[in-house]
Amino acid sequence: MYKIESKIKYAEGLYGIWVDAQYVAEKVEPGQFVMVMTHEKGERIPLTIADYDRSGKKIFLVFLVAGKSTAQLADMNEGDELFSLVGPLGKQSEIENYGRVVCVGGGTGIAAIHPIARSLKEAGNEVISIIGAKNKGLIFMEEDIRKVSDKVIVTTDDGSYGRKGFVTDALKDLLDNDEEEDIARVWAVGPAIMMKNVALLTRGYNVKTIVSLNAIMVDATGMCGTCRVTVGEETKLTCVDGPEFDGHLVDWSEFMNRLMRYKPQEKIAMDLYMKRRQ
Amino acid sequence: MAEPIPPKERYRREPREMKEQDPKERIHNFNEVPLGFSTEDAIYEAQRCLECKTAPCVKGCPAEVKIPEFIDLIVKEDFAGAYQKILETNSLPAVCGRVCPQETQCQGNCVFNRTGKPINIGKLERFVADYARNNDIRPQAIVAPKKNKKIAIVGSGPAGLTCASDLVKAGYDVTIFEALHRAGGVLVYGIPEFRLPKNIIDHEIEGIKAMGVNIVTDFVVGETKSLDEIADEFDGVFVANGAGSPKFMGIPGENLNDVYSANEFLTRSNLMKAYLFPEYDTPIKIGKKVAVIGGGNVTMDSARTALRLGAEEVHVVYRRTKAESPARVEEVEHAEEEGVIFDWLTLPVRVLGDEKGNVTGMECIRMELGEPDASGRRRPVPIEGSNFVMECDQVIDAIGTQANPLVKADGMEKNERGYILVDEVSKATTRKGIFAGGDIARGSATVILAIGDAKKAAQAISATI
Ligand SMILES: Cc1cc2nc3c(=O)[nH]c(=O)nc-3n(C[C@H](O)[C@H](O)[C@H](O)COP(=O)(O)OP(=O)(O)OC[C@H]3O[C@@H](n4cnc5c(N)ncnc54)[C@H](O)[C@@H]3O)c2cc1C
Ligand SMILES: Cc1cc2nc3c(=O)[nH]c(=O)nc-3n(C[C@H](O)[C@H](O)[C@H](O)COP(=O)(O)OP(=O)(O)OC[C@H]3O[C@@H](n4cnc5c(N)ncnc54)[C@H](O)[C@@H]3O)c2cc1C
Numbered sequence: 001m002y003k004i005e006s007k008i009k010y011a012e013g014l015y016g017i018w019v020d021a022q023y024v025a026e027k028v029e030p031g032q033f034v035m036v037m038t039h040e041k042g043e044r045i046p047l048t049i050a051d052y053d054r055s056g057k058k059i060f061l062v063f064l065v066a067g068k069s070t071a072q073l074a075d076m077n078e079g080d081e082l083f084s085l086v087g088p089l090g091k092q093s094e095i096e097n098y099g100r101v102v103c104v105g106g107g108t109g110i111a112a113i114h115p116i117a118r119s120l121k122e123a124g125n126e127v128i129s130i131i132g133a134k135n136k137g138l139i140f141m142e143e144d145i146r147k148v149s150d151k152v153i154v155t156t157d158d159g160s161y162g163r164k165g166f167v168t169d170a171l172k173d174l175l176d177n178d179e180e181e182d183i184a185r186v187w188a189v190g191p192a193i194m195m196k197n198v199a200l201l202t203r204g205y206n207v208k209t210i211v212s213l214n215a216i217m218v219d220a221t222g223m224c225g226t227c228r229v230t231v232g233e234e235t236k237l238t239c240v241d242g243p244e245f246d247g248h249l250v251d252w253s254e255f256m257n258r259l260m261r262y263k264p265q266e267k268i269a270m271d272l273y274m275k276r277r278q
Numbered sequence: 279m280a281e282p283i284p285p286k287e288r289y290r291r292e293p294r295e296m297k298e299q300d301p302k303e304r305i306h307n308f309n310e311v312p313l314g315f316s317t318e319d320a321i322y323e324a325q326r327c328l329e330c331k332t333a334p335c336v337k338g339c340p341a342e343v344k345i346p347e348f349i350d351l352i353v354k355e356d357f358a359g360a361y362q363k364i365l366e367t368n369s370l371p372a373v374c375g376r377v378c379p380q381e382t383q384c385q386g387n388c389v390f391n392r393t394g395k396p397i398n399i400g401k402l403e404r405f406v407a408d409y410a411r412n413n414d415i416r417p418q419a420i421v422a423p424k425k426n427k428k429i430a431i432v433g434s435g436p437a438g439l440t441c442a443s444d445l446v447k448a449g450y451d452v453t454i455f456e457a458l459h460r461a462g463g464v465l466v467y468g469i470p471e472f473r474l475p476k477n478i479i480d481h482e483i484e485g486i487k488a489m490g491v492n493i494v495t496d497f498v499v500g501e502t503k504s505l506d507e508i509a510d511e512f513d514g515v516f517v518a519n520g521a522g523s524p525k526f527m528g529i530p531g532e533n534l535n536d537v538y539s540a541n542e543f544l545t546r547s548n549l550m551k552a553y554l555f556p557e558y559d560t561p562i563k564i565g566k567k568v569a570v571i572g573g574g575n576v577t578m579d580s581a582r583t584a585l586r587l588g589a590e591e592v593h594v595v596y597r598r599t600k601a602e603s604p605a606r607v608e609e610v611e612h613a614e615e616e617g618v619i620f621d622w623l624t625l626p627v628r629v630l631g632d633e634k635g636n637v638t639g640m641e642c643i644r645m646e647l648g649e650p651d652a653s654g655r656r657r658p659v660p661i662e663g664s665n666f667v668m669e670c671d672q673v674i675d676a677i678g679t680q681a682n683p684l685v686k687a688d689g690m691e692k693n694e695r696g697y698i699l700v701d702e703v704s705k706a707t708t709r710k711g712i713f714a715g716g717d718i719a720r721g722s723a724t725v726i727l728a729i730g731d732a733k734k735a736a737q738a739i740s741a742t743i
């Protein structure tokens with residue numbers, strides 16, 4: 001059903017896969033994701049749709065090995081079939097012609113920011129993209145991002161490629177030099193701590209910032225409530241009301257606490273898998 | 279073949295009870311609690327039935343199961359025949375025999391209520407269905423000639439499955455769209471294994487598929503395709519997506535890490551089989567002291583699941599008393615036997631936690647019963663100054679569910695609470711060609727009411743499409 005058509009290894013633990021998924025490919029818009037199960041006893045995990053081929057009925061997913069489920073996915077190869085895949089889920093990004101926008105992608109967020117940047121560009125925006133990772137090996141899809149951006153800034157934590165430092169450092173420079181104050185919006189997708197720091201930074205400049213929350217999910221149809229998050233004064237469900245929210249309104253400490261809920265069990269699962277795999 | 283017994287003896291004979299797993303044992307496993315009737319038990323119980331001409335029991339069954347007929351076949355030891363007889367009107371007998379609130383449905387109407395000894399109709403139905411499954415007896419579906427009309431069904435819970443099987447028998451091409459990776463609705467994600475083993479549902483679903491129903495899993499109507507698109511592609515649609523959105527109390531602290539909705543807790547445990555972690559990958563929190571808020575069946579299921587997962591102490595916190603609890607009596611009794619502690623007349627007002635988001639306790643207030651409210655139940659009112667902190671490290675909100683707004687279509691009207699408006703008899707919505715039933719049309723109710731709605735819709739669809 002959901003056959004892996006091809007698999008790309010970007011770096012140790014960082015992969016991209018093209019998967020057969022007719023319904024999803026026909027419908028997907030930027031900002032949306034799928035839920036994936038590698039096998040019958042697996043977890044349902046959310047992955048952002050990084051690219052799609054409507055006529056070829058395929059979607060592209062990029063993932064970082066974070067624990068057992070993603071490790072199992074990494075162990076699958078071309079020709080293998082995923083047990084379950086459903087989508088496209090979540091609200092699509094609000095794409096308009098805002099003028100000048102900045103798209104920030106960190107880690108696997110680089111993949112997620114790609115379709116957003118592309119649509120913003122198609123809508124007539126001037127798109128500045130900032131992509132960052134720990135080191136050179138973890139920068140991927142740079143060419144794809146360049147194709148859809150007017151300007152690209154690459155950062156690495158260790159300085160092995162592009163500018164040394166965090167994506168927020170590069171963003172701060174842009175905002176400081178934005179004398180016309182014409183940066184209309186910022187999108188930020190990446191690890192929670194990165195999105196939080198981007199939101200804290202841009203709040204000081206009063207630039208609206210959209211983040212894509214990677215909450216823990218189960219059904220992703222609004223049925224279980226595990227993905228709830230406080231935005232402004234309200235409780236929202238990330239899977240159906242998001243995953244994109246106004247980063248200035250997210251209760252980050254609650255959100256980050258909730259990401260830690262299953263740490264002990266995640267470790268048990270991963271250790272057991274690694275032992276069996278040997 | 280067993281002999282019918284004289285009427286007098288039928289009045290005299292005591293009902294046969296079903297054996298159950300010992301509470302001390304069963305809190306350590308997820309095996310079914312009631313163990314089922316033996317053949318001898320079933321015949322003994324069936325012989326009590328008076329085979330009433332007017333069959334008041336049938337009027338209490340929304341699926342109109344031919345009760346006296348199937349019970350008569352049990353007496354005649356024609357269990358396969360009894361199975362086919364039930365299947366004429368109900369495609370999910372092993373499920374209904376286990377989870378129907380029989381005391382208010384079929385059994386509630388049995389003439390033997392006068393003597394306080396109604397026939398155990400549900401248990402007999404369960405016996406017949408289990409017999410068929412264990413002996414690999416397949417439904418003999420009489421399928422009408424093909425009509426070349428396509429019907430789409432949204433959701434594979436009891437309503438969707440029933441409508442699908444009735445329509446496929448009537449000659450329609452039927453496709454069910456299900457959001458999850460597995461069919462069955464609340465039967466697979468909500469009701470725990472120890473009340474409804476999942477292999478039983480799979481078996482009933484296999485039977486429905488064997489009749490020709492096409493089930494497409496991993497398809498969220500409203501996301502993968504809109505209901506409008508589906509209505510365009512098919513000749514008719516039956517919407518049965520349930521009422522599966524969680525409700526929370528709306529009190530401070532509810533987004534702390536260890537506060538679950540019953541839906542999340544039960545879905546992790548049942549659908550994703552977290553009770554078998556790490557054999558299955560999905561994790562679940564196992565609290566030491568767990569507070570479950572609510573008083574219905576879902577509350578009992580959550581509390582009993584928490585016990586089985588290994589919680590040391592489980593409290594049910596309900597603002598009314600046992601008498602007002604909407605749960606089936608049997609469920610409350612089972613929970614009590616297993617050691618669940620009931621805090622009646624208690625209302626949570628705040629969940630307490632530490633800076634990492636862990637739950638450390640729950641502040642509650644004591645209640646007393648005041649004047650009756652609109653539902654006729656006495657309204658609980660807080661006793662001022664009676665606040666206290668209940669120590670706990672996990673809270674499960676099991677106060678009910680509501681309509682999920684994902685499924686919508688032009689011209690299909692909903693009420694102010696998001697439930698779809700339907701005609702009482704035909705289950706037609708305000709949009710031509712779209713019908714709806716089960717929880718999404720009546721609010722959270724029961725399996726058998728969902729089945730009843732689905733049967734009415736199937737009849738109306740057969741008459742008009
Ligand atoms: C909308 C959305 C889009 C995402 N897109 C991508 C993507 O494109 N690429 C990518 O690499 N990752 C993405 N993620 C994160 C990805 O889902 C998690 O890395 C993955 O679930 C980890 O599972 P695991 O078993 O490998 O690791 P685990 O050891 O189970 O967990 C590692 C961490 O991942 C998170 N996590 C665990 N289980 C879940 C779950 N069921 N749902 C969500 N998060 C979980 C937790 O924070 C956990 O601490 C996305 C998350 C969301 C919500
Ligand atoms: C824990 C629990 C215990 C219960 N115990 C009992 C009991 O003992 N006895 C009893 O009679 N009743 C019980 N009930 C109530 C009973 O289960 C429901 O009334 C019944 O299941 C309703 O059936 P349904 O077909 O309308 O919907 P559901 O069973 O809710 O099925 C709806 C299906 O639609 C799917 N769906 C939802 N949205 C979409 C979408 N957008 N696209 C595609 N598919 C979708 C869902 O995934 C689900 O599979 C219980 C309920 C719960 C939660």
Ligand code: SF4
Pocket residue numbers: 326327328329330333334335336345346387388389390397399
């Ligand atoms: S009402 Fe009771 S005794 Fe009469 S037919 Fe029905 S089950 Fe039998």
Ligand code: SF4
Pocket residue numbers: 338339340341342343345368374375378380383384385399400403726
């Ligand atoms: S389906 Fe339910 S209500 Fe009908 S006879 Fe069976 S147990 Fe009774």
Ligand code: FES
Pocket residue numbers: 216217218219220221222223224225226227228237238239240
């Ligand atoms: S993942 Fe279950 S409600 Fe969002």
